[in-house]
Amino acid sequence: MRTSKWQLFRFAIVYFSSQTNIFLIPTIITSSSYQGWISLFVGCGLSLIVLWFTIHLGKIKQNQAWVNFGKDIVGKWVHKFMLILLLSWCVYYASFDIENFVLFFGSNYLRGTPPLFIQCVIGVVIMYTASLGFSTIVYMSDGIFLIFVVAITFTFYLFIPDADFNMLPAFLHYHDPGLAIKDSIMVMTWFAEWVVFLFVAPDLKIEIKMLKRLMLAGVCVFLTVLIGWMLTLLNFGPHLSKDLQYPFLEMIRSSSYDDLLGNSDPLLIGLWSSSMFIHSSFLIYVASRCASYLTKGRGKKYLVPGLTVISIAIAFYYSRNLAAYFKQYNSFAVVILWLIIECIPVYYTIIAFLRFRKKENKVTR
Template structure:
């Protein structure tokens, strides 16, 4: 079995959380919560940490086996099969959503004359190739881009800070309303849903006892990077312009000028950011393929990767008519669906608790 170190897990989860959120979350979050958007990210992170801790508790029940293999003994074969089927469909849906978001972004900004299906197909093929290289290779590749992301974020802030409208900073602690903060916090929880996937990766991990600390640190680093960019965007554009931008962080990088030889930095940012999306999509493709393979009793899930990738590609084409529908779904129904899916693995906790109490009682009786 392939092994993933805690350092590799930290870097991968950091990039996976950072990539999708920076690209597609800030605009909608700002529209709803305004200057309190930064607080929503922090509250959502805290709630996600609690959910992650419970998911790790489930995985620790049999640390050398996957949840797909031992879950049936906890809650019964039929309930376990239902929960796993729903989660696997959710993985496919998330993969399709990422593919569609990437397709819409590239077709709108850079490849207006390229067929949409070609962009989605190339993206899916890259992810299929990454997954077939192995889960360990996938996690190792994250280390090459971690430092680049940190440098790009810090560079952007340093280069545009002279354009910040600093008087707006007071609004970060004065313009708070309970209802928008609540809605923004609930929607922010799903931005950290990659941590829950450790439930399906646990047997691959080395030094399993450090997993909680690693995930807390990874999500914390990602949160800091997101906050730096979010606050920079708000200080630069304000809440109204940020909310109307489809990709506000991209606009921030377009504000940067380095002499006459380099017009702006957005090509460098896009190149690295695209890689984080490929890593995230590849993880969900692996989860779906491995989960299906384990449920049907295959020793190797690699033969399923191409088929599952093709399903995700097909779903991405039919998930919505246009980019407006995609954003509307993710902003409303997508939030409820994602949070419900994150709670599904917790159905195993009562069974673990009951078995633990029963085992303790039997031990005392002896």
């Protein structure tokens, strides 16, 4: 069953929101404080440029995935190297998802539970979801999307009554160009994961209409992050906000509502957990497609379980070495490495343009 472009729009929102709304907001508050809106605007704008390159690369052969035709652009060995980079990035990123899940539930609800047990349970769910394929993942995200919209709306409704809007002028009076540039690059890496969307083909034809839908999805995610960042600052202030690891959850717990709205944190937790599974499963699915190409389809049924086990092993290492986890999680060197991998569509599109243009000049001569 083929997916539609609006389904891809909803999938993109769920995919990106699983990370940005939970982890980017406290990160940008800690780093940029009042001028975080500058980094968000610039970072999101730059990520849309990467999206433009991604769609134009996918359009070269619309009914094929980039993994299959990329060698025609950059050569066989360079393409394999890029696939190894992307595969490693996907597996590593999935391990971060798993460890974030363990840290959250281990510190809030499952204290005393061995991290490896939680990681294995999560890994089984991710493994099963990734093995179902892209179409099934998209249909699962459809079910989450409506709940996500309702949950975000109610959460913002809880933020507004206690917000101190007298702080708004501070958003315009604090500027540090150097910090803004650095944080814009960091924000860009959160919004620029478009390279994995090259793998929606052949389930979905890559074309300009898809660009419009995904750009709209990117803007919607940006607006939810921007509003969430702003309301977190207006409610908690710049100093207390830096100490909040999960701002949305803290806002619900500290609200004055005693009814269903004030006790809706299980809904938020369930929503984030579901969207995280979608995010991690798609990463493992992409990694398995890369591995399948590199191994020429040998042992295909073992790829998803094997890659998931590697992610669990990395997450288990981090659970035993939290200092190393937080050091790499907050490292700007990791940000640069993330950006290099996320810009893979840019390299391919530029090389394809130069190569095809050169061929056209030879034909005209």
